[in-house]
Amino acid sequence: xxxxxxxxxxxxxxxxxxxxxxxxxxxxxxxxxxxxxxxxxxxxxxxxxxxxxxxxxxxxxxxxxxxxxxxxxxxxxxxxxxxxxxxxxxxxxxxxxxxxxxxxxxxxxxxxxxxxxxxxxxxxxxxxxxxxxxxxxxxxxxxxxxxxxxxxxxxxxxxxxxxxxxxxxxxxxxxxxxxxxxxxxxxxxxxxxxxxxxxxxxxxxxxxxxxxxxxxxxxxxxxxxxxxxxxxxxxxxxxxxxxxxxxxxxxxxxxxxxxxxxxxxxxxxxxxxxxxxxxxxxxxxxxxxxxxxxxxxxxxxxxxxxxxxxxxxxxxxxxxxxxxxxxxxxxxxxxxxxxxxxxxxxxxxxxxxxxxxxxxxxxxxxxxxxxxxxxxxxxxxxxxxxxxxxxxxxxxxxxxxxxxxxxxxxxxxxxxxxxxxxxxxxxxxxxxxxxxxxxxxxxxxxxxxxxxxxxxxxxxxxxxxxxxx
Numbered sequence: 149x150x151x152x153x154x155x156x157x158x159x160x161x162x163x164x165x166x167x168x169x170x171x172x173x174x175x176x177x178x179x180x181x182x183x184x185x186x187x188x189x190x191x192x193x194x195x196x197x198x199x200x201x202x203x204x205x206x207x208x209x210x211x212x213x214x215x216x217x218x219x220x221x222x223x224x225x226x227x228x229x230x231x232x233x234x235x236x237x238x239x240x241x242x243x244x245x246x247x248x249x250x251x252x253x254x255x256x257x258x259x260x261x262x263x264x265x266x267x268x269x270x271x272x273x274x275x276x277x278x279x280x281x282x283x284x285x286x287x288x289x290x291x292x293x294x295x296x297x298x299x300x301x302x303x304x305x306x307x308x309x310x311x312x313x314x315x316x317x318x319x320x321x322x323x324x325x326x327x328x329x330x331x332x333x334x335x336x337x338x339x340x341x342x343x344x345x346x347x348x349x350x351x352x353x354x355x356x357x358x359x360x361x362x363x364x365x366x367x368x369x370x371x372x373x374x375x376x377x378x379x380x381x382x383x384x385x386x387x388x389x390x391x392x393x394x395x396x397x398x399x400x401x402x403x404x405x406x407x408x409x410x411x412x413x414x415x416x417x418x419x420x421x422x423x424x425x426x427x428x429x430x431x432x433x434x435x436x437x438x439x440x441x442x443x444x445x446x447x448x449x450x451x452x453x454x455x456x457x458x459x460x461x462x463x464x465x466x467x468x469x470x471x472x473x474x475x476x477x478x479x480x481x482x483x484x485x486x487x488x489x490x491x492x493x494x495x496x497x498x499x500x501x502x503x504x505x506x507x508x509x510x511x512x513x514x515x516x517x518x519x520x521x522x523x524x525x526x527x528x529x530x531x532x533x534x535x536x537x538x539x540x541x542x543x544x545x546x547x548x549x550x551x552x553x554x555x556x557x558x559x560x561x562x563x564x565x566x567x568x569x570x571x572x573x574x575x576x577x578x579x580x581x582x583x584x585x586x587x588x589x590x591x592x593x594x595x596x597x598x599x600x601x602x603x604x605x606x607x608x609x610x611x612x613x614x615x616x617x
Contacts, residue, residue, distance in 0.1 A: 170202075173203055176195075176199065187492070193225075207588075219480050237478075243304050243478055253426070254315075282393075290334050293385075318330045326396060331584050342381075342565070344373065367558075376562065388597060421460075428450065471583065494537040519606055526564065559609065568595045569594065
């Protein structure tokens with residue numbers, strides 16, 4: 149008897165805690181389906197969502213595997229058309245094309261060129277101390293990433309271009325924590341700092357577009373930058389720099405591999421052509437207000453040129469080295485968002501949450517409540533889907549309550565660009581798909597930035613609106 153107990157304890161002690169998310173997700177899904185006061189379709193869709201979210205958080209299997217389970221469940225429970233709806237989204241294929249651009253940027257040597265330029269501008273004193281070098285590179289690349297948000301109106305494209313460059317820079321350090329910090333810091337800076345630039349985030353564009361199409365005020369690019377740029381742009385980047393430095397700075401000052409110094413950074417023909425292709429993409433993205441094309445087409449132009457015979461920088465067989473497993477994750481995310489919307493859950497949840505807010509509430513209370521509602525909804529659906537569902541509800545409420553719509557729209561967009569878990573955003577999924585950090589490290593970083601944003605920057609931003617509106 150005692151031997152049996154000891155064997156049982158030994159076997160259970162070897163179980164990976166991540167696998168506990170599987171029975172927990174099943175129990176939660178069954179409980180929702182059986183006892184939630186919802187229609188059968190709504191309860192079933194919500195049950196599938198909760199089950200998959202639990203697996204994504206616990207990560208007992210790879211995210212793409214959970215995504216395939218999700219797509220299969222939705223297809224069996226509802227329809228194949230709903231299950232595959234995510235693969236019709238331009239955002240999904242923007243990520244796919246962006247992966248090709250990242251592969252081309254890396255194989256063309258452009259990432260190494262940026263690395264050489266960064267090395268040549270670092271003094272011998274900086275290169276002799278891993279902590280000083282890490283601090284220098286972190287600050288420079290975080291603010292350069294924010295500047296990139298002004299030029300490229302897609303966080304996904306920026307992340308996929310910066311990723312290979314940051315991976316190459318990370319090879320300067322012997323400690324993995326420094327590599328992770330130099331990778332995550334600038335990527336989070338260009339992602340979260342984009343809240344301060346109207347064209348820097350798709351959430352911003354969706355919210356302002358819905359406001360204008362509903363007859364509300366047209367929010368200009370400069371107006372958005374004026375109100376949100378200082379706090380949610382520059383302030384967020386400073387926050388990311390501080391958190392990244394605290395979490396991932398090197399422990400050993402000699403943990404750096406000093407590169408060979410050159411008199412000047414030579415540029416090869418491939419590097420020059422790839423840089424030119426990227427500039428062309430930037431021109432297409434930055435002029436979208438003229439031609440109205442989705443950012444996918446700018447990325448597509450860059451990828452076609454990079455892989456084209458004779459003028460390209462990489463051979464077509466380089467495609468086989470790219471990891472496209474993220475495609476399944478994105479398909480599942482958009483299928484969940486569409487399913488929750490079709491079954492009426494998102495409208496029900498948004499309406500129910502806003503019913504608790506008094507119609508005569510002050511602007512301070514309204515803005516705080518908008519942040520809470522947006523955060524709660526992003527726990528069960530992708531952030532961009534929340535924007536498309538929540539914004540019409542907020543427009544109707546603001547109009548009826550006599551609350552200024554501009555600060556409501558701006559604070560909603562800022563709140564929607566604040567995530568705790570990778571599954572909440574396609575951009576975080578893209579970062580995870582680069583296979584540099586695991587889901588735990590990414591969740592730790594995103595949660596730290598989210599908590600400090602909600603506790604520090606959001607109250608400051610709300611105070612600015614209350615004082616000046």
